[in-house]
Amino acid sequence: MNLWIWVIVSCAAAYGIKLLGYLVPRRWMKNERMTRIAGTVTIGLLASLTVVNALGNGQSLAFDARIGSLVAAAVALLLRAPFLVVVIVGAAVAAGLRLLGWG
Amino acid sequence: MSDGQLDQGAADDDAPQVPLRRSPAFRIGMSIAVATGLYGISFGALGVASGLSVLQTIVLSLFMFTGGSQFAFIGVIAGGGSGAAAGAAATLLGIRNAVYGMQLNSMLGPRGWSRFAAAHVTIDESTATASGQSERVEQRRGFWSAGIGVFVLWNLFTAVGAFAGNAIGDPKQWGLDGAAVAAFLGLLWPRLKGREPAAIAVVCALATVLAVPFVPPGVPILVAALVAAILGWMSHARAGRPLEMEGLEPDVDPYPHRPGPGGKPGSAE
Numbered sequence: 001m002n003l004w005i006w007v008i009v010s011c012a013a014a015y016g017i018k019l020l021g022y023l024v025p026r027r028w029m030k031n032e033r034m035t036r037i038a039g040t041v042t043i044g045l046l047a048s049l050t051v052v053n054a055l056g057n058g059q060s061l062a063f064d065a066r067i068g069s070l071v072a073a074a075v076a077l078l079l080r081a082p083f084l085v086v087v088i089v090g091a092a093v094a095a096g097l098r099l100l101g102w103g
Numbered sequence: 104m105s106d107g108q109l110d111q112g113a114a115d116d117d118a119p120q121v122p123l124r125r126s127p128a129f130r131i132g133m134s135i136a137v138a139t140g141l142y143g144i145s146f147g148a149l150g151v152a153s154g155l156s157v158l159q160t161i162v163l164s165l166f167m168f169t170g171g172s173q174f175a176f177i178g179v180i181a182g183g184g185s186g187a188a189a190g191a192a193a194t195l196l197g198i199r200n201a202v203y204g205m206q207l208n209s210m211l212g213p214r215g216w217s218r219f220a221a222a223h224v225t226i227d228e229s230t231a232t233a234s235g236q237s238e239r240v241e242q243r244r245g246f247w248s249a250g251i252g253v254f255v256l257w258n259l260f261t262a263v264g265a266f267a268g269n270a271i272g273d274p275k276q277w278g279l280d281g282a283a284v285a286a287f288l289g290l291l292w293p294r295l296k297g298r299e300p301a302a303i304a305v306v307c308a309l310a311t312v313l314a315v316p317f318v319p320p321g322v323p324i325l326v327a328a329l330v331a332a333i334l335g336w337m338s339h340a341r342a343g344r345p346l347e348m349e350g351l352e353p354d355v356d357p358y359p360h361r362p363g364p365g366g367k368p369g370s371a372e
Contacts, residue, residue, distance in 0.1 A: 006186030007159050010176060011166035013194045018169075019222040021204015022213070037335035038202045043300050044307035044331025045196050046291035048324045049175060051311045054284045056323075058183045061315055069281030070288060077292045084138045087145065090285020095278030 064103030065094040128232060128241040132248030135228045139170070140256020145282050146173055147264020152279065153181035157265045164261035168254060169226050171290065172197040174283060179321035188321030195328050203230040210234070211243050224250025227290075299338070307331050 054070045055061045069090040076089045097103055123129055143164065150160030155177060163173050172193035179189035203225050207213075210233060213221040229250035236242045295301045307327040314323035 003186045006190045007162055010190040010193045014167040014169055014172055014197045017197050018200045018204050018225045021201040022208045022218050022222050024205060033339045036339045037332050038199055040303050040331045040335030041328050042199050043294050043303050044327045046287055047304035047307040048311040048327030050287040050291055051308045053178060053287055056182055056315055058320060059316055066281055066284050069284045073285035073288045083289050086289040087282050087286050091278035091282035094281025
């Protein structure tokens with residue numbers, strides 16, 4: 001039940017943030033510092049999410065089949081594979097490594 | 104409609120030059136909708152696997168409707184984090200949508216009720232499709248076709264994944280946790296052009312690894328966000344005016360198959 005509250009609050013926050021962009025004065029966009037920080041924060045969040053999903057296991061770090069997904073996805077991206085292919089490669093490698101009995 | 108007068112001059116720009124089905128922005132929007140929408144199946148399955156109910160997973164896609172935040176939310180829950188930490192991570196990750204909203208507001212100038220609908224479909228994909236176009240009518244078509252197209256398919260496939268997720272057993276067996284790793288790397292990748300964005304990513308990744316053992320799940324992501332914000336603030340102060348902005352724009356297109364303004368070859372042309 002508690003989780004429902006956070007689902008609803010988070011949905012409301014997500015919409016509120018989107019709407020905020022349409023309501024703020026247009027001249028705010030001219031602020032280069034805010035644009036820049038929005039860019040660096042997005043990079044930081046995505047990098048952190050990648051690491052947490054690849055290594056995180058509660059409050060410890062684990063090295064398992066997900067490392068294989070990370071490496072395989074990087075290779076696919078280097079080969080300029082489309083987004084969907086990258087995702088499928090990530091899934092296939094993790095599933096394959098587990099089938100072989102690792103992680 | 105009170106600000107309608109501001110838009111009087113827009114009427115000429117709005118006259119369509121080509122029918123909708125031949126509009127390049129519409130085609131791009133549709134192909135992005137298919138690519139992204141199918142991925143909803145992974146969100147649906149992972150959402151249920153993380154411990155959310157089927158209904159909670161579907162509600163997130165319907166009402167949060169911003170992929171990165173949705174994955175952050177279930178990622179924190181899956182890692183044993185609290186609902187509050189999940190909400191905080193999701194909300195932080197959604198802040199970029201406000202920046203998109205500001206850009207789209209000046210680009211498309213939606214009025215009246217359509218502004219509220221536009222806000223809901225303001226996501227990476229719709230913003231990227233719109234900003235890849237130069238004509239106003241094409242920007243508008245790109246925004247709405249990608250926005251509505253992704254919304255419909257993303258929600259459809261979320262439901263499929265959520266219901267199937269219950270049936271297919273442990274999603275780890277299917278490598279769905281590996282899919283999430285790949286997806287986040289895929290979203291990060293196009294931003295890593297140039298040394299500075301790559302350095303920021305490495306520093307934030309290290310900050311995350313160092314923070315994991317010491318703070319509750321979910322919080323390392325917020326630590327990394329804070330580090331990134333400080334780096335952005337400092338580098339701006341140091342540079343004064345544009346140093347290298349490449350990769351640091353908030354609206355980098357995560358989908359390399361989209362024909363961009365740089366003339367990349369694309370499947371939709």
